[in-house]
Every structure is written in structure tokens, then in C-alpha cells.
Amino acid sequence: MIARIWHGYTKPQDADVYEAMLKPELLPGIGKIPGYRGGIVLRRPLGDEVEFITIMIWDSLEALKAVAGPNYAVAIIPEDRMKHLSRYDKQSAHYEIQSLQGLAGIAG
Template sequence: MIARVWHGWTTAQKADAYEALLRTEVFPGIRARQIAGFERIELFRRLSETADEVEFMTVMWFTTLDAVKSFAGEDYEAAYVPAAARSLLTRFDHRSRHYEVRERQSA
């Protein structure tokens, strides 16, 4: 299993709009592509220490690195940030990080 991790930041005023865009357009668009080996996407949100910025983190789960490449292309570390999302973000990771999941345990 491969975890693809990405971060983006926006203002507190734009945070709800950005989250709504992810939920209603970006995530459904990813699911609609029906990428073999794509398992799920998770969204995390937190208020930064400056209290004027909100950080978002997405973690996408893929069965293999080849599945990641099916989603992102050969330059698979390049971030996938649609134009509508870019317009709401103040900054974001231009490269995603990928981690091989070595252990998963449930309660």
C-alpha cells in the first residue's frame, strides 16, 4: 500500500469554500476516473498557529506505485491541484510525498 501525502494552506475566510470544492468537485472527479488501485482519499484540516491560516492535508491510498502513476503520470510526485483549487489556496506543496505502508493494525 502506498500513501500519497499533500498539504495546502488557505486563509480562514476561504477555508470552508476550499473544503466544499474538494468535497463536491475535486474528490468526485478523482473517483469518477476509476483508477485501478486507487483505494480512498482522506481529508484533514487544522487551524495553524497563526490563526489566520488553515492547513489541509490529503492522504490518498493506492495499492501500488504503478497505481499512483496511473493517477498522476510518470512524474508522479507532481501535485494534482486543479485551477479552481489553486485560486483558493495561498500556498501548497508542489510535490506530493509517497510512503510505503509497512504496517497497519486495527483495534
């Protein structure tokens, strides 16, 4: 399995609105794509910004590439969310998941 990790930053006053836009799906329609397993949104205050980290879980890099194409690392940010970001990673990082422990049933 593959974890696709991306960082975005908002001003504190934009953080709640931006976070609400990430729910219920990180990207519109992503839950219907073969090979997509789910996602995690992390949030923390960071000085005069709020940092968001999204982690999207895929069955394989091939499953991700089938959707995102050869430039699969390029960040995908819907236009309606761009206005809330003060800065963001232009590319996502991809990691092979070596272990998942005790995560069943924790989504809320």
C-alpha cells in the same frame, strides 16, 4: 499500499469553501481509477492560515504512476481550487503503508 500526502494552506475565510471543494472526491473522477483506494482530508488552524493535508491511498506506486505518469510526485490541483490556496506543496510525498489498524467503517 502507498499513501500520497500533500499540504495546502488557505486563509481562514477561504477554508470552508476550499474544504467543500474536496468533497465528495479529492480530485474529479478519482474514485473510478484502478488502484485508488480512497482518501482522507485533514484540517487544522495554524496561526493566520488553515492547513489541509490530503492523504490518498493507492494499491501500489505502479498504480499511481499509471495515472500520473513519470512525474507522479507533482501536485495535481484543479484550477477552480487554486484561487483559495495561499500556498501549497509543489510535490506530494509518497510513503509505503506498513500497517493499517481498525479503520474499516470510519468514513463519514
